[in-house]
Amino acid sequence: MRDFDWHLPTKIVFGKGRIGELGERIDPGHRRVFIVTDKTVAERTEALGRTMKAIGDRETAVFDGVEENPAFETIEAGSRQARDFGADLVVGLGGGSPMDAAKGIALKARNRGPLGRYLRGEPLADDPLPIVCIPTTAGTGSEVTPYAVFTDLAGRTKAGYSHPKLFPEIALIDPELTYSMPASVAINTGLDVLTHAAEAYLSTMSFPLNDTLALHALETARARLPGAARKNPDDMDHLAFAAMQAGVAIANASTILPHIAGYPLTLFHGVPHGRASAIMLAAVLAYLRERSSAPEKVAILDKIFGRQGGLEAYLGGLGVSTKLSDYGVREEEIPLYVEKTMVKGDVKITPAEITAETLEAIYRAAL
Numbered sequence: 001m002r003d004f005d006w007h008l009p010t011k012i013v014f015g016k017g018r019i020g021e022l023g024e025r026i027d028p029g030h031r032r033v034f035i036v037t038d039k040t041v042a043e044r045t046e047a048l049g050r051t052m053k054a055i056g057d058r059e060t061a062v063f064d065g066v067e068e069n070p071a072f073e074t075i076e077a078g079s080r081q082a083r084d085f086g087a088d089l090v091v092g093l094g095g096g097s098p099m100d101a102a103k104g105i106a107l108k109a110r111n112r113g114p115l116g117r118y119l120r121g122e123p124l125a126d127d128p129l130p131i132v133c134i135p136t137t138a139g140t141g142s143e144v145t146p147y148a149v150f151t152d153l154a155g156r157t158k159a160g161y162s163h164p165k166l167f168p169e170i171a172l173i174d175p176e177l178t179y180s181m182p183a184s185v186a187i188n189t190g191l192d193v194l195t196h197a198a199e200a201y202l203s204t205m206s207f208p209l210n211d212t213l214a215l216h217a218l219e220t221a222r223a224r225l226p227g228a229a230r231k232n233p234d235d236m237d238h239l240a241f242a243a244m245q246a247g248v249a250i251a252n253a254s255t256i257l258p259h260i261a262g263y264p265l266t267l268f269h270g271v272p273h274g275r276a277s278a279i280m281l282a283a284v285l286a287y288l289r290e291r292s293s294a295p296e297k298v299a300i301l302d303k304i305f306g307r308q309g310g311l312e313a314y315l316g317g318l319g320v321s322t323k324l325s326d327y328g329v330r331e332e333e334i335p336l337y338v339e340k341t342m343v344k345g346d347v348k349i350t351p352a353e354i355t356a357e358t359l360e361a362i363y364r365a366a367l
């Protein structure tokens with residue numbers, strides 16, 4: 001049996017209505033709370049109001065300027081405000097974008113110089129501020145991972161970052177906060193759960209304890225996503241759970257090729273993150289069926305979607321095309337996508353030999 005390490009320092013508080021417990025869950029020493037969110041969550045849902053009420057008599061400041069796939073500039077602006085405010089805790093409230101932004105802001109509030117420097121590997125001079133994550137999508141699982149993904153607009157790339165000090169202190173998961181998602185957001189973010197689970201399971205970093213979580217999350221996401229897309233509360237509750245579970249799975253085994261190969265679809269064609277990952281999961285699985293070093297795992301994934309006629313048919317049932325041309329991707333863009341993807345480390349933990357030529361073939365076959 002393989003050696004493995006298990007590390008999850010985040011306290012998980014899960015349950016409907018439990019946002020009301022936030023104030024008593026936060027360390028009493030944290031008195032100045034900097035809340036990071038986006039405009040929709042702040043203005044069109046009850047999430048921010050409920051969060052502020054639960055925080056009680058602590059001092060708060062709200063930064064609601066986070067866009068989808070947050071840019072470096074957003075992190076710099078937010079961290080300046082957090083520093084000026086004298087924050088001693090950063091709360092990320094929203095989907096993966098505000099939660100990742102909260103992590104970046106917590107890091108930059110304590111470490112001078114441009115964010116890009118740390119993303120390129122410079123060690124942190126100081127620990128990031130403590131972080132609490134409260135997801136409103138189901139979702140990225142960022143509430144239980146040490147990861148954050150930022151968009152480098154100048155370099156036209158999405159840059160992932162991982163640091164053990166970015167694990168949130170608390171993940172407060174109240175499924176009621178996801179009920180306000182429109183169906184399109186529920187589908188796009190639910191597909192992220194599905195792909196996290198599948199990729200953590202396939203990853204060459206996977207190990208049996210983690211596989212139990214990944215497979216359970218995958219089965220839950222498969223079964224519950226259609227109901228969540230119809231806004232069925234029971235299905236949405238289960239998907240909020242599976243999002244966290246799949247988050248734990250990627251915290252231990254990472255995502256692999258489909259995620260990073262999906263980044264150019266988001267960058268150049270605005271395809272939402274979870275949808276882009278699922279499209280590329282279908283494309284990468286087609287390749288792994290022929291050439292994987294873990295064929296038994298690929299067969300298990302195929303069996304899970306067998307009842308729906310396969311992953312493509314399942315996605316089709318959710319209104320999700322797996323044809324890249326349906327999203328505006330043109331053949332001449334593929335070499336650039338290959339170049340952007342091959343430099344990412346996750347290529348190496350995909351259970352097959354991936355070269356520029358094979359990746360190009362994967363994209364071409366998905367056109």
Ligand code: NAP
Pocket residue numbers: 038039040041045067068069070094095096097098100136137139140141142145147148149177178179180181182185188189192273274
């Ligand atoms: P998101 O970009 O956070 O949110 C998408 C949109 O959903 C928001 O802009 C917002 O509306 C809307 N929204 C969110 N919650 C809502 C609610 N409860 N009710 C109504 N609307 C709501 O999407 P996401 O998929 O959760 O996060 C994607 C980001 O996470 C990407 O940058 C991705 O790379 C990253 N990610 C991180 C990890 C990790 O481990 N750290 C893992 C996977 C992905 P509007 O569109 O109207 O503004």
Ligand code: FE
Pocket residue numbers: 140192196259273274277
């Ligand atoms: Fe993801």
